[in-house]
Amino acid sequence: MVLEQTKTEDRAAFDEGPLEEILDSFSAQEGAVIPILQRAQQAYGYLPEEALRMISKRTGFSLAQLYGVATFYSQFYLQRRGRHVINICDGTACHVKGAPRLVTTLEEELGIKAGETSPDYRVTLEVVYCLGSCALAPMAVIDGQVYGRLVPEKVLKLVRELD
Amino acid sequence: MPDVHVTIDGTEIAVPSGSTVLEAARIAGIEVDTLCDHPAIEPIGACRICLVEVEKQRALQPACTFPVSDGMVVHTRSEKVVGARKFVLQLLFSERNHFCMFCQMSGSCELQNLAYKYELDHWQFNRPMPTYAVDASREYFVMDHNRCILCRRCIRVCDELVGNGTLGLKNRGADAVIIADLDVPFGESSCISCGTCLQVCPTGALMDRASAYMGASDQVERVKSRCMGCPVGCGTELVVRDGQVIRVEGDWDAEPNKGLLCVVGRFDPQHEVRERVRKPLVRQGDAWSIADGEAAYGLVAEKVAAAGDSVATVASGFVTLEEAQALGSAVRGRKFYMYDLPQTDRTATMADLDEADLFIVTEMDLSLDFQVAGMAVKRGVRKRGARLILVGEGENGLADWASMRVGRADLAKVIAMAKSAERPVVVSGPAGLAAAREIVSAVPAASLASFAPGGNGRGLCDAGFGQTYAGDAAKVTVVVAGETSQVEPGLLDALKKQEFVVVVASYREPWDQVADVILPMPTAFEKSGTTVCADGQAGQVVAAMSTRVPTLEATIGMVAEAIR
Ligand code: SF4
Ligand code: SF4
Ligand code: FES
Ligand code: FES
Numbered sequence: 001m002v003l004e005q006t007k008t009e010d011r012a013a014f015d016e017g018p019l020e021e022i023l024d025s026f027s028a029q030e031g032a033v034i035p036i037l038q039r040a041q042q043a044y045g046y047l048p049e050e051a052l053r054m055i056s057k058r059t060g061f062s063l064a065q066l067y068g069v070a071t072f073y074s075q076f077y078l079q080r081r082g083r084h085v086i087n088i089c090d091g092t093a094c095h096v097k098g099a100p101r102l103v104t105t106l107e108e109e110l111g112i113k114a115g116e117t118s119p120d121y122r123v124t125l126e127v128v129y130c131l132g133s134c135a136l137a138p139m140a141v142i143d144g145q146v147y148g149r150l151v152p153e154k155v156l157k158l159v160r161e162l163d
Numbered sequence: 164m165p166d167v168h169v170t171i172d173g174t175e176i177a178v179p180s181g182s183t184v185l186e187a188a189r190i191a192g193i194e195v196d197t198l199c200d201h202p203a204i205e206p207i208g209a210c211r212i213c214l215v216e217v218e219k220q221r222a223l224q225p226a227c228t229f230p231v232s233d234g235m236v237v238h239t240r241s242e243k244v245v246g247a248r249k250f251v252l253q254l255l256f257s258e259r260n261h262f263c264m265f266c267q268m269s270g271s272c273e274l275q276n277l278a279y280k281y282e283l284d285h286w287q288f289n290r291p292m293p294t295y296a297v298d299a300s301r302e303y304f305v306m307d308h309n310r311c312i313l314c315r316r317c318i319r320v321c322d323e324l325v326g327n328g329t330l331g332l333k334n335r336g337a338d339a340v341i342i343a344d345l346d347v348p349f350g351e352s353s354c355i356s357c358g359t360c361l362q363v364c365p366t367g368a369l370m371d372r373a374s375a376y377m378g379a380s381d382q383v384e385r386v387k388s389r390c391m392g393c394p395v396g397c398g399t400e401l402v403v404r405d406g407q408v409i410r411v412e413g414d415w416d417a418e419p420n421k422g423l424l425c426v427v428g429r430f431d432p433q434h435e436v437r438e439r440v441r442k443p444l445v446r447q448g449d450a451w452s453i454a455d456g457e458a459a460y461g462l463v464a465e466k467v468a469a470a471g472d473s474v475a476t477v478a479s480g481f482v483t484l485e486e487a488q489a490l491g492s493a494v495r496g497r498k499f500y501m502y503d504l505p506q507t508d509r510t511a512t513m514a515d516l517d518e519a520d521l522f523i524v525t526e527m528d529l530s531l532d533f534q535v536a537g538m539a540v541k542r543g544v545r546k547r548g549a550r551l552i553l554v555g556e557g558e559n560g561l562a563d564w565a566s567m568r569v570g571r572a573d574l575a576k577v578i579a580m581a582k583s584a585e586r587p588v589v590v591s592g593p594a595g596l597a598a599a600r601e602i603v604s605a606v607p608a609a610s611l612a613s614f615a616p617g618g619n620g621r622g623l624c625d626a627g628f629g630q631t632y633a634g635d636a637a638k639v640t641v642v643v644a645g646e647t648s649q650v651e652p653g654l655l656d657a658l659k660k661q662e663f664v665v666v667v668a669s670y671r672e673p674w675d676q677v678a679d680v681i682l683p684m685p686t687a688f689e690k691s692g693t694t695v696c697a698d699g700q701a702g703q704v705v706a707a708m709s710t711r712v713p714t715l716e717a718t719i720g721m722v723a724e725a726i727r
Binding site: 062067072 | 329
């Protein structure tokens with residue numbers, strides 16, 4: 001995973017306010033790095049480089065330590081995410097039932113690879129492994145909503161309907 | 164602490180409670196193999212090579228982290244232990260590229276040594292192929308992640324000893340990779356090229372550019388010596404192959420640096436690009452010619468003899484006590500100067516830096532000068548939570564460690580803070596000395612660590628070089644430079660105005676701008692003598708290479724001979 005090269009306009013747009021508040025609320029607690037990262041991610045949708053730098057300065061954790069924590073836990077994102085998140089399951093059952101075709105269809109439609117976000121930040125496409133709904137295979141979760149027995153046409157339609 | 168009794172491989176011993184099994188085994192004289200463990204840093208139990216069998220424990224335990232308890236019975240060589248260690252080695256060899264015959268570390272590698280010891284003669288699992296890009300973005304050494312065993316020694320020394328906190332680990336499990344900062348190329352990171360990680364890496368993952376493939380550990384000699392790069396006076400181990408120093412390492416047993424070095428001591432000498440002076444050089448107008456010895460020494464003798472008492476001798480920090488004494492007795496009654504005089508009102512030792520709860524650094528950038536002292540400040544801030552106040556404006560490499568920056572005018576604020584600290588230490592260079600003195604005199608608990616450029620500055624002061632050179636006029640000015648490269652422009656300008664300048668130096672630059680004659684001088688690798696380190700103890704500079712360049716004593720002798 002590489003850190004997103006923050007575009008200049010994003011950098012200028014980074015609003016320290018929310019993080020400032022979060023850091024203040026944790027200022028008495030030493031070593032509260034995971035909750036700080038979680039709250040920062042809630043505030044910004046991901047962990048922007050500027051946020052990591054600010055957290056490092058205020059907590060004394062090195063940049064490398066923060067990066068280590070952020071890449072150790074899959075709950076953290078270092079790249080800005082799309083407004084919509086599509087999780088296509090490619091677990092065993094879904095795979096057998098044609099999940100790879102769903103993935104390639106969406107990759108072509110969106111012009112991005114699985115794991116990436118469209119340049120306009122509309123959609124993030126992710127592949128996950130078994131969401132425990134094998135009876136619905138092949139299935140996907142779009143913005144938290146479960147869709148089962150998908151075929152390429154159906155998944156395309158769902159994605160095109162996203163704003 | 165009260166002792167506890169443990170039995171290790173059938174030997175019962177008493178060890179202090181709180182010891183680890185590894186420490187207890189060492190007390191009992193039993194060797195337990197280790198890999199991620201390193202004596203200079205805290206154990207973390209990452210590699211599992213040190214697994215031992217502890218009775219009443221279900222699983223094998225890592226000796227380096229497992230604490231002893233009373234009545235504990237430990238087996239370090241049982242069949243189970245040996246089998247587990249072999250398994251761990253198999254896994255380590257299977258994870259990344261350990262085709263030893265193509266590795267520069269082969270023959271000196273701690274991992275390879277263990278493989279021989281445990282008779283690993285084949286790969287039990289996958290044969291790994293390199294999958295990670297080599298990071299060669301750093302000037303002095305290269306990182307090959309494919310040979311990394313994730314022991315984290317490098318991360319820990321950078322954090323615990325250097326206090327820099329550059330290195331870390333991304334991802335997890337077998338995908339973990341050593342990173343710098345936010346996963347940027349090492350050469351673009353906050354790395355200060357101290358090379359401590361390089362020195363502790365047990366495998367071929369970190370590779371020194373200058374000494375790579377120049378000799379394995381049983382083909383080299385190690386000579387303990389001293390760095391003359393600055394007044395910290397770090398203890399070094401010169402790694403020598405066939406009469407050449409191929410690498411410099413920090414001496415773990417030496418005070419005040421305890422194994423650490425900075426880029427000046429570790430890498431600069433190996434990456435020297437200036438032209439060496441091996442024969443006397445004489446200026447003829449704008450050109451230089453290599454003079455035969457007699458002519459050059461004769462010319463110097465003539466000028467010195469004609470100058471009478473009007474001879475000024477200026478020394479750099481690369482002059483040993485013995486050399487200074489030889490100069491003193493040869494040119495008695497004349498004036499002796501140093502580039503810059505060290506401050507003598509120093510009350511803090513380097514050990515005090517490691518106990519300070521407040522550092523006040525006045526008008527000095529410890530990331531550029533006296534770096535090993537800077538590391539003590541950084542680790543104090545990172546590891547002990549000490550505070551750092553920087554006094555003075557301008558860029559400062561320690562700004563990220565500082566909790567406060569104040570201008571020279573705000574000393575009252577600093578003094579107030581120092582008064583509420585328990586063990587404040589003020590660190591200064593020549594520029595900040597007045598401010599430092601002001602603080603120390605107002606705060607009874609404060610001690611002062613002052614540094615001035617020049618490796619052996621204090622020694623030279625003791626030997627009578629008690630004045631700062633300010634361009635004083637003399638008929639002959641003798642500069643004893645050694646290998647110094649950091650020369651202030653002001654000094655060169657002052658020398659340009661002198662009638663006749665003789666420079667005794669290891670390298671031609673920058674002296675060819677100002678000298679009339681340049682005489683050769685051995686480097687600190689080529690001579691033996693005494694230097695005074697931080698805290699005032701003597702350190703021995705020990706010759707690790709032979710040279711045909713005459714010693715300073717011999718040069719003085721030849722000039723004296725020619726005068727007669
Ligand atoms: S680079 Fe060397 S010291 Fe650092 S984790 Fe890898 S093997 Fe250990
Ligand atoms: S701190 Fe000074 S003495 Fe130590 S290695 Fe650096 S230059 Fe040499
Ligand atoms: S394999 Fe897709 S839900 Fe189980
Ligand atoms: S030396 Fe004990 S786990 Fe590595």
